[in-house]
Amino acid sequence: MSVRSGRRIFWAVSLFLFLAGMVLSLLTGPVMTTPADLVRFLRAPDPVHAAIFVDLRLARAVLAFLVGAALALSGAILQGYFRNPMADPFVVGVSSGASLGAVTATLLGFEAAAFGFSGPGLFAFVSGLAIVSLVYVLSLRRGGFKVETLLLTGIAAGSLASALTSFLLFMRSDSYDRAVFWLLGSFQLAEWSQAAAIAPWVALGLAGSIWLARDMDLLALGDETAQALGSPVRRVRKVFLALSALLASLGVAVSGIIGFVGLVVPHWVRLLIGPSHRRLFAASALAGGTFLLYCDLLARNLLPAELPIGVITAAVGAPFFLYLLHKKR
Numbered sequence: 472m473s474v475r476s477g478r479r480i481f482w483a484v485s486l487f488l489f490l491a492g493m494v495l496s497l498l499t500g501p502v503m504t505t506p507a508d509l510v511r512f513l514r515a516p517d518p519v520h521a522a523i524f525v526d527l528r529l530a531r532a533v534l535a536f537l538v539g540a541a542l543a544l545s546g547a548i549l550q551g552y553f554r555n556p557m558a559d560p561f562v563v564g565v566s567s568g569a570s571l572g573a574v575t576a577t578l579l580g581f582e583a584a585a586f587g588f589s590g591p592g593l594f595a596f597v598s599g600l601a602i603v604s605l606v607y608v609l610s611l612r613r614g615g616f617k618v619e620t621l622l623l624t625g626i627a628a629g630s631l632a633s634a635l636t637s638f639l640l641f642m643r644s645d646s647y648d649r650a651v652f653w654l655l656g657s658f659q660l661a662e663w664s665q666a667a668a669i670a671p672w673v674a675l676g677l678a679g680s681i682w683l684a685r686d687m688d689l690l691a692l693g694d695e696t697a698q699a700l701g702s703p704v705r706r707v708r709k710v711f712l713a714l715s716a717l718l719a720s721l722g723v724a725v726s727g728i729i730g731f732v733g734l735v736v737p738h739w740v741r742l743l744i745g746p747s748h749r750r751l752f753a754a755s756a757l758a759g760g761t762f763l764l765y766c767d768l769l770a771r772n773l774l775p776a777e778l779p780i781g782v783i784t785a786a787v788g789a790p791f792f793l794y795l796l797h798k799k800r
Contacts, residue, residue, distance in 0.1 A: 481744055493532055497529060530662055531658050533663075537666060539761070545559075545714075564626070564628040567633045568603070571633075572601075596721065602628055661725075735788040740755045
């Protein structure tokens with residue numbers, strides 16, 4: 472089988488799984504519904520089934536797909552940025568910083584909503600972008616900018632943010648239950664306003680990354696080589712870092728911390744379709760959204776009580792990643 476045929480199969484299977492996941496999401500929930508109910512609703516909509524299928528289930532499925540696409544695309548960008556398949560949004564501190572902002576807002580009782588985000592969501596978005604900006608500034612030296620310095624600074628900043636989050640929860644243990652939403656991730660509070668708020672930014676991130684995909688391919692050859700071949704390395708690196716931080720912050724802002732999506736999905740997609748970033752970015756977004764869609768289905772149906780989706784992604788992602796490492800070894 473040729474490489475081109477393999478890629479066509481990948482896209483066909485991914486699209487089929489995406490559509491099947493959306494249908495399953497529409498049919499799954501506390502209220503029992505059947506495919507016949509869905510068909511009748513499509514033929515003759517009524518308010519009751521509209522609330523079930525559209526306002527609750529479809530909104531949740533769309534939001535899960537968008538968050539998965541954002542996290543996987545952010546991970547794909549960072550893996551190319553650092554030339555390291557182990558990179559993900561946690562590496563630069565964006566996930567830890569966003570969770571710190573969300574937990575802080577929760578403990579302070581800040582509930583004012585704006586732009587489709589809740590109060591903790593706004594804090595998460597702003598703090599996630601702020602910590603990445605701080606990491607970038609701290610990584611600058613007189614001799615210029617080094618990726619290795621950014622990597623180590625991001626790890627240190629993320630650890631500090633996680634420590635502060637733990638300290639706040641220790642001081643205000645009475646608010647722990649509310650903070651768990653942001654620490655483990657969930658789509659229980661999904662709304663169309665949240666999906667509408669992040670959809671344009673996810674689309675912008677995907678379009679921008681594909682537009683600059685050739686520059687990312689050149690960065691894989693090294694900064695000096697990329698610059699010699701005509702790529703504005705410093706400007707491109709700033710744009711890619713901003714895009715990855717924006718996408719990861721959006722995901723945390725509406726769903727809390729969800730691990731392994733940005734780490735495992737781009738790694739797996741790269742093995743299937745190759746290292747060309749133009750294809751990799753688009754495929755990672757589709758695969759990441761589909762992956763999180765099915766993880767949400769598992770979170771809703773494995774036990775009588777809904778599980779946090781971060782538990783599902785870790786349970787699925789960690790063994791798969793260990794398998795990849797063992798196979799590569």
